[in-house]
Amino acid sequence: xxxxxxxxxxxxxxxxxxxxxxxxxxxxxxxxxxxxxxxxxxxxxxxxxxxxxxxxxxxxxxxxxxxxxxxxxxxxxxxxxxxxxxxxxxxxxxxxxxxxxxxxxxxxxxxxxxxxxxxxxxxxxxxxxxxxxxxxxxxxxxxxxxxxxxxxxxxxxxxxxxxxxxxxxxxxxxxxxxxxxxxxxxxxxxxxxxxxxxxxxxxxxxxxxxxxxxxxxxxxxxxxxxxxxxxxxxxxxxxxxxxxxxxxxxxxxxxxxxxxxxxxxxxxxxxxxxxxxxxxxxxxxxxxxxxxxxxxxxxxxxxxxxxxxxxxxxxxxxxxxx
Amino acid sequence: xxxxxxxxxxxxxxxxxxxxxxxxxxxxxxxxxxxxxxxxxxxxxxxxxxxxxxxxxxxxxxxxxxxxxxxxxxxxxxxxxxxxxxxxxxxxxxxxxxxxxxxxxxxxxxxxxxxxxxxxxxxxxxxxxxxxxxxxxxxxxxxxxxxxxxxxxxxxxxxxxxxxxxxxxxxxxxxxxxxxxxxxxxxxxxxxxxxxxxxxxxxxxxxxxxxxxxxxxxxxxxxxxxxxxxxxxxxxxxxxxxxxxx
Numbered sequence: 001x002x003x004x005x006x007x008x009x010x011x012x013x014x015x016x017x018x019x020x021x022x023x024x025x026x027x028x029x030x031x032x033x034x035x036x037x038x039x040x041x042x043x044x045x046x047x048x049x050x051x052x053x054x055x056x057x058x059x060x061x062x063x064x065x066x067x068x069x070x071x072x073x074x075x076x077x078x079x080x081x082x083x084x085x086x087x088x089x090x091x092x093x094x095x096x097x098x099x100x101x102x103x104x105x106x107x108x109x110x111x112x113x114x115x116x117x118x119x120x121x122x123x124x125x126x127x128x129x130x131x132x133x134x135x136x137x138x139x140x141x142x143x144x145x146x147x148x149x150x151x152x153x154x155x156x157x158x159x160x161x162x163x164x165x166x167x168x169x170x171x172x173x174x175x176x177x178x179x180x181x182x183x184x185x186x187x188x189x190x191x192x193x194x195x196x197x198x199x200x201x202x203x204x205x206x207x208x209x210x211x212x213x214x215x216x217x218x219x220x221x222x223x224x225x226x227x228x229x230x231x232x233x234x235x236x237x238x239x240x241x242x243x244x245x246x247x248x249x250x251x252x253x254x255x256x257x258x259x260x261x262x263x264x265x266x267x268x269x270x271x272x273x274x275x276x277x278x279x280x281x282x283x284x285x286x287x288x289x290x291x292x293x294x295x296x297x298x299x300x301x302x303x304x305x306x307x308x309x310x311x312x313x314x315x316x317x318x319x320x321x322x
Numbered sequence: 323x324x325x326x327x328x329x330x331x332x333x334x335x336x337x338x339x340x341x342x343x344x345x346x347x348x349x350x351x352x353x354x355x356x357x358x359x360x361x362x363x364x365x366x367x368x369x370x371x372x373x374x375x376x377x378x379x380x381x382x383x384x385x386x387x388x389x390x391x392x393x394x395x396x397x398x399x400x401x402x403x404x405x406x407x408x409x410x411x412x413x414x415x416x417x418x419x420x421x422x423x424x425x426x427x428x429x430x431x432x433x434x435x436x437x438x439x440x441x442x443x444x445x446x447x448x449x450x451x452x453x454x455x456x457x458x459x460x461x462x463x464x465x466x467x468x469x470x471x472x473x474x475x476x477x478x479x480x481x482x483x484x485x486x487x488x489x490x491x492x493x494x495x496x497x498x499x500x501x502x503x504x505x506x507x508x509x510x511x512x513x514x515x516x517x518x519x520x521x522x523x524x525x526x527x528x529x530x531x532x533x534x535x536x537x538x539x540x541x542x543x544x545x546x547x548x549x550x551x552x553x554x555x556x557x558x559x560x561x562x563x564x565x566x567x568x
Contacts, residue, residue: 176431176438183428186417193377193411195403195432195481 003055011247011253018159022152027207031151034223036263037158038064041165041216042253042261043243047062048169049209050241052250054185055202056113058237058319059100060213062120065232067093067214068221069102069127069134072142077133090211097210099202108188112308120232154223161219165212166252174207181205201261239266242280246287259298330355331407331485331516336385336395338371345371347458347540349385353485353518358511360527360548361520363537364560369446369520370412372537373487377409378402389484404433406484418463422454422473425462429480441480448476453505468499475506485516492523504530524552536560 004012022030046060067089074085100119104112127134134140146153164260172178180201183191221227230236239262247258263279269276291298327354353359353443363369365459372406374380377389378399387395388406407427414479417425423445430441449455450471457465471491491503507530511517521527527534527548531559532550536544544551551557 179424179428179431181426182420183417186414186419189379189399190411190415190417191428192399192414193379193403193409194429195400196402196428197398197432199398293345 005294005300006302007251007253010296010299014257015144015163022155029191031262032267033122033260034151034155034158035220036260037155037162038216038220038223039240039243039258039263040162040256041158041219042213042240043255044162044169045209045212045216046168047244047247047252047255048173048181049205050243051251052173052185052257053106053181053205055104056109057100057104057116057206058113058234059116059120059123060209060240061236062232063093063097063124063210063213064217064220065123065127065227065229066096067217068142068212068227068231069140069217070229071218072140076140076141077173080228080264086218090214091136093208093210096282098203099205103262104198104206105202106201117234117237120237121234124229124232127232134229137228137305139228141226142221142224144225145222149318151223158219158223161215162256165215166256169208169212169252170293177201177204226304238248242284244294245294246252246284248296248298251300252298253295254296255296258294261295329353330390331345332388333372334386334388336372336375336387337383338368338375338380340384344540346375346382346516347539349537351542351545353516353536355484355516355532356511356514358383358507358517358519358531360531360534361537362517362522362524362527362534365522366539367560368538368540369537370489371540373409373489373518373520375400377487390511400432403429403481406481407487408478408481408483409425409487410471410474410478411488412493414467414474414492415461416465416470416473416477420462421458422449422460422465423458424478425473426480430475439504445476445480448479451479451509452476466524468495471495471499471503472506475503480508483515485518486510487518487520490521490522491519492521492526500526514553528552 018033021033042060042064044056049060070089071085074080074088075082080088100116104115104255105195107115128136128138160297173181180191180196183194183196184198184201188198217231220231243259243262244255244256246262247256248254266276266280269279287295332350332352336346336348337344343521349368349372361369361372371380375382378394378397378401381396385395388392389407394402394405417428424443424446426448427438427441430436430444431438434472446455446458449458452475454469454472457469460475462470475488475491488507491507492500495503504526507517507519511530519527520532530558531548533546534548535542536551536557543556543560544554
């Protein structure tokens with residue numbers, strides 16, 4: 001049997017710590033932890049989309065909002081039972097994900113980023129403007145999933161969703177689909193010339209990651225109990241990107257760790273107000289300078305003592321001409 | 323000679339316009355199995371546009387591309403690749419942050435016909451043939467320019483190509499590697515591969531091909547045996563002043 005790697009040990013240890021946290025911690029940190037799982041789902045799925053497949057989308061938090069709002073509105077307007085509302089929201093995210101994936105097929109780099117940013121902003125502004133349906137900035141109330149006031153069930157639900165989502169995405173990446181996604185990221189034209197149906201896999205990755213973002217949004221909405229369009233503002237997207245980049249944009253567990261570390265840091269520095277974001281920016285700069293692949297892959301490399309380091313991440317690197 | 327047998331790959335009246343520029347105009351040719359053909363012409367004569375069209379990277383404005391009597395004009399590039407029409411690029415376009423082995427198995431796995439184990443076995447064979455066996459674990463971008471050219475050739479071979487289109491395989495390579503590439507191309511042709519070589523290096527082209535097609539201003543101006551074509555006054559005129567570019 002193969003011995004577990006340093007990365008697997010670290011993941012196992014951190015998972016055990018995460019499982020034990022509610023037993024040793026007060027309600028405040030359980031609440032913070034439960035929100036951290038929302039960001040972890042977003043950061044990990046965005047890492048798959050941008051880090052593995054090279055699709056630098058800025059619409060990821062909009063998909064979380066789409067999921068959250070769709071589930072809540074299905075319950076409020078259409079009186080759907082909860083499971084049906086959630087299923088509808090997930091399916092809607094899959095369809096919209098496929099649509100966006102198809103729309104951005106010919107876009108890459110800054111063009112893709114700007115296009116998805118515009119889509120995200122349009123969606124957010126619709127949420128703000130359609131007050132009669134969405135309650136605008138007042139916020140849309142969402143029913144709880146569990147009875148009682150404890151956040152512990154949400155904490156474990158969130159953790160379970162993260163483990164499931166990362167497991168499913170890692171499973172996908174272990175197949176030939178993962179190989180094709182990385183080939184598309186490296187050079188889409190060369191991937192096509194190698195027989196890869198790039199259209200199919202680009203749409204697939206948008207569908208998978210949009211569904212996970214929507215599940216994150218559904219979880220968040222039902223947990224917090226109120227949704228506002230602010231969940232889709234640009235700084236939220238920036239936060240998700242920072243989490244993934246700091247943790248490791250090409251490592252799904254790394255981006256989960258990045259999300260938890262950044263969110264916990266941000267919460268523990270709350271008393272410093274806006275200055276905590278300055279600190280976040282500095283952390284991001286330092287990670288980009290000294291550990292371009294993120295903190296988790298750096299740890300993994302130290303464990304392996306690789307002779308040759310992994311080439312640095314270059315999701316935005318222009319493909320070379322030919 | 324293979325020229326006598328019926329073509330398995332042909333293009334008929336192929337044209338491509340970019341706005342008012344006629345990059346390729348009314349181009350027709352056929353390739354018999356096992357043939358090795360040079361495609362030459364001055365810069366801007368439409369060679370790469372032709373390669374791009376017959377591999378699906380560009381859609382032609384009109385004309386037919388017949389692969390075993392099946393018209394594939396306008397089909398996406400991956401369909402051409404899956405039908406065994408493989409290519410290399412002027413500047414190698416590798417999956418740079420992926421290991422050499424993964425670069426090779428992408429085409430093998432792309433049509434879902436092959437298992438990973440068998441693809442890797444075949445890739446090892448290709449690496450041995452190209453004398454790159456010691457590099458299988460290296461990242462593609464760590465390879466030298468010449469090794470990258472060879473790896474790209476290997477990636478094209480992993481498609482089990484019926485037709486191999488090599489876009490400027492001799493450009494910018496060290497003279498020692500040039501000989502190696504020429505040997506590889508000859509050896510692949512001896513093994514039955516049909517090959518089209520596009521390049522400016524007439525000397526190198528002459529040493530590998532039996533037939534040469536010449537393009538100028540988007541049109542084919544000559545097609546035939548190497549010596550005969552190079553004596554053709556139209557070809558001499560088209561090439562005057564450009565041989566120095568090789």
